[in-house]
Amino acid sequence: MEENHTFFDEEREELIEEWPIQNIAKFGRNLVGSEIRYYLEFQEYPNSLETGFASVYNVSGWDETDAKEAFSMKNIQYSYGGNGTIRTIKNCEFFPGIKVSKEQRECLGVKVCEFASKELDVGHTSVDFSIPHFKKMFEADVEFHKQATIWQAHEYQCGHINNGIKCTGKPKLGEFTQIISSISSKRKFIGCTNWKMGELDHRYMIIPDNVDLKLLETMFNEYSYHANGIDFERDESNVIDECFMVRPNSTRSDTCPFLHKTGNHIVKGIINKKAEPCPVKFYHIIPEDLKNCPFIVTISVGIHNHPPPLPRKTPYNIKNQLQKIIDNEHILDLTARKLLTGIL
Template identity: 35%
Template structure:
């Protein structure tokens, strides 16, 4: 998450102009706090050329779950990564069905600097031939031929093992107990994955989980089991009809 905030700060320049000259400031981490200390301090990304009472400088708010210490290291170019040796190359495999013509970007660490890496689509020189007989009725067969050598790695496994699937569903049930509005983003950015599987990334658990659609599928499945009528008005009416004796749990105030 801090890496994506960092990339967002550098991807688009500040649009503030003074006498026709655009702002050339660099993104910096700032803190906003109330003088009476009634509210907790919040962090945001501003720009170094900002001066008091100037308006229209770019401003990026930061969520509470973002590691501000790591973000500060990224902005100061002091981040050394998780190992002593810089990683200059990284690889992943994406499904063509969902990422056919999309240029996918991701945070990439090289020489102690986080950059926006670009996933390059690798082509294959294999040619396929289909031989269809002229009289398909008398010879109802079709021959498929492939010529050449595949130049790409085999696709990642698509099926999630049953043991991992069961643990993943337990994780989603636990996340649903903590908050009713559970999403795949909240699970990925939370701590449940590490507490259940001992790693911070789903792809490290099994290669099939590199496809985030698996997680979304199980979330939707469990949400439908827990809330068969949804979480809007119909869901409240449904839960009330099943717990009619506990009316106080559904009606907090009556206005006449």
């Protein structure tokens, strides 16, 4: 992309930033947005209103394929479902005379621990991560990934078989050198204590990037593992009363990493989907001719009846541009604008 596109002109940027908040826009017979805002960057947590909130993205200057990927609904942080039906609308009132495609999805909410804090019993129409209980949610998420890695390491059976006898080796931390685009880096993994050169199917697990390696190493060296995850002699002091564990609806894990007390028993909580389905619906509208109508719209209708899920997806354009940076070592004039919009 060239920097002389109107989209990147300073006066044009100022104009976009000063676009007023509009009221009432029709996107279909029964689809209305009572508030419309214009953006240059994708909103991972699009605002929502019971009467409809429209996030309109100006994609002037973008390659059409890249724009559709970067501003795709799959990049929102909410789990969503529905049949994914895409309809063609010949005359959308917001884009008069322009043929557009409309996709409808439903928010699937989140999963929370059965001992969830009452602070999590809230709905929202926008996301502000400066709110105190979000800090507790992030801390709980870090603990979850740390504990989950330990559980998986011990409960995942080593697959090596020698003369009909299964391997009984224990998990251990290992290290290998990874080379990407001529750049080498050290990576940790979880292997098997019985592994020998040339043997196949031993335990091998890559450690997720969001796990604190030093803390994980300490846990391997200093903590004993218990099959049910609880050391009743030591863990009573670690019991918490209010849990801030929030997981995306799509997660397969169903055990909370924190210990809770019910009566005289110490238990691990079960992570369940909230009983009431989230009423929010997402609508994604893309003009067929983005070159002459360079706007993509997400309309969110309803009020989320759950806390927001924590970030877990890296936006497409960020991943794409970071890869270009890795491939091109001579970018000396990189700015945040160039990273987000793809001018490298």
